Amino acid sequence: MDNPSIITQVTNPKEEEILSCTQDKVSQCNISLKKQRSRSIFSTLFCCFRDYNVEPPSTNSTSTLPPLVEENGGLQKGDQMQVIPIPSPPAKYLLPELTVLDYGKKCVVIDLDETLVHSSFKVYVLKRPHVDEFLQRMGELFECVLFTASLAKYADPVADLLDRWGVFRARLFRESCVFHRGNYVKDLSRLGRELSKVIIVDNSPASYIFHPENAVPVQSWFDDMTDTELLDLIPFFEGLSREEEVYSMLHKLCNR
Secondary structure, eight states: OOSOSEEEOOOOOGGGOOOOOOHHHHHHHSOOTTTOTTSOTTTTSSTTOGGGOOOOOOOOEEEEEOOOBOTTSOBSSOSSOEEEEEOOOOOOOSSOOOOGGGTTOOEEEEOOBTTTEEEETTTEEEEOTTHHHHHHHHHHHSEEEEEOSSOHHHHHHHHHHHOTTOOEEEEEOGGGSEEETTEEEOOGGGSSSOGGGEEEEESOGGGGTTOGGGEEEOOOOSSOTTOOHHHHHHHHHHHHTTSSSSHHHHHHHHTO
């Protein structure tokens, strides 16, 4: 058990709380390690997320331009207006380039609220049991990124106190999400990392509806101090860190 359990006193304004939708679907698909010891702890990770295969909105655009005019004043392609596609500007990725320290490592995107901590009555923040051990091991194995739908003015101070080892190479907040159908979605394609080497750890399926095949769902945590989910996930991630890409291992786990 990590100690102390209360790490800070940070007000989390009511209006900053993210939508807590699809909880029934989460409860069906979350890892239930304590109650299903006779089964593989990851055999049902991804069985229920087919409804979430949503393609990210297209960023391509077209623009109507006036007819092209030759130097002598004549039209190059007739008198009709032409619709000429204009390429989108190069995307600005959310993450900086990989450092030498993280070269060759996979990228693990980790949620904050109800995954690592819980804000109780918007007054103080409780640490999930074994979060210290989990974060330290993740920092050794992966390039770790904190990605939360909360605003930076709340989440940044919490992360300062939670991450005493500098595990998170980057922190992404609500402004880095895509607002899609009433939810703040974490679009992994905008990170600037190869998707076959990216995993997201999150308690909300709505957060990763663009890339459910990259997700490791976790049970939403509030105040159960006997919870061991983060501790039980460590062996899985140790094995995953040695794989060439993430999909094959996740597929095998889903079909056990």
